[in-house]
Amino acid sequence: MKETEGKKLLFNKWDASEVKVNDPGLVRYVNLTALIIPHSCGKFSKQEFNKANMPIVERLINRLMQTENNTGKKQMTIRIVREAFEIINKKTKRNPIEVLVEAIANSGPREETVRLKYGGINVPKSVDTAPLRRVDSAIGFIAEATLKGSRSSKKKASAILADELIAASKGDMKCYSVGKKEERERIAKSAR
Numbered sequence: 338m339k340e341t342e343g344k345k346l347l348f349n350k351w352d353a354s355e356v357k358v359n360d361p362g363l364v365r366y367v368n369l370t371a372l373i374i375p376h377s378c379g380k381f382s383k384q385e386f387n388k389a390n391m392p393i394v395e396r397l398i399n400r401l402m403q404t405e406n407n408t409g410k411k412q413m414t415i416r417i418v419r420e421a422f423e424i425i426n427k428k429t430k431r432n433p434i435e436v437l438v439e440a441i442a443n444s445g446p447r448e449e450t451v452r453l454k455y456g457g458i459n460v461p462k463s464v465d466t467a468p469l470r471r472v473d474s475a476i477g478f479i480a481e482a483t484l485k486g487s488r489s490s491k492k493k494a495s496a497i498l499a500d501e502l503i504a505a506s507k508g509d510m511k512c513y514s515v516g517k518k519e520e521r522e523r524i525a526k527s528a529r
Contacts, residue, residue, distance in 0.1 A: 347394060347434060348419050351426075356435045360442040362468045367393050367438055389469055393437065394418065396472075400480040401498075420495035425502060433502075440505035444478050444514035445471030448525035461528035474521075475514065479505065482513035 346352055353369040366389045388396065401407060401414045422433035429436060449470075450461045466474070479501055486497035504512035510519065 351432050351434055353434050366468050366472045397476055400476045404484050417495045421498040424499035436502050436506045440502045441475040443508045444505045444518050445475035446518045446521040448522050450525045450528045463525040463528045478514035478517045
C-alpha cells in the first residue's frame with residue numbers, strides 16, 4: 338500500500354483529495370474518497386440513496402460492468418479504467434479523477450421530461466433533474482459511449498473511454514455523452 342503523508346492514492350498514482358467538484362449541485366453526490374483499488378465489496382448496496390457514498394470511480398467501474406459482455410468481470414473493468422486514466426494523464430497532463438468529475442458535470446442533463454396523464458391523454462412535462470439522477474445519467478451515457486465505441490472500432494475500450502472522458506470534460510458536442518445530454522435537454526425545452 339503506497340501512501341504519501343497518510344493519503345491513499347487511487348491505483349497508487351492519483352490523489353483524489355486535490356480534486357474539487359465545481360458544480361454545487363453535485364457536491365453531495367460525487368464522492369471522492371480514494372480507495373487504492375475501487376472495490377468496496379457491495380458495502381454501499383444496502384439502501385437506495387447510499388450509492389451516493391460510493392466512490393465515483395467505483396460507480397463508473399460498476400456501470401461499465403453492467404453490459405452483456407462484461408457482466409461480473411470487475412477485474413477486467415478495473416483494468417480498463419486504470420488504462421484509460423493513464424491515457425488521460427498522458428494526453429492532458431491532469432489528474433484523471435478531475436477529468437472524470439468534469440465529464441460527469443458536463444454530461445449530466447439538468448432537465449428531463451415526464452409524462453402526465455390528463456383524462457386519458459399523455460402530456461409531456463419538463464422537470465428539473467435531481468442531482469443523483471444527473472450523476473447516474475452521466476455515468477450511464479459515458480458507459481454507453483464506451484460500449485458502442487468498442488463495438489464499432491478496433492480501438493481498445495480503455496482508449497475509447499479516455500477519449501470520451503476528455504471530450505466530455507471539455508464539453509465537446511461531438512462526444513456521445515454530451516450529445517445525449519443536449520438531446521434530453523432539447524426535448525425537455527420543447528415540453529415546457
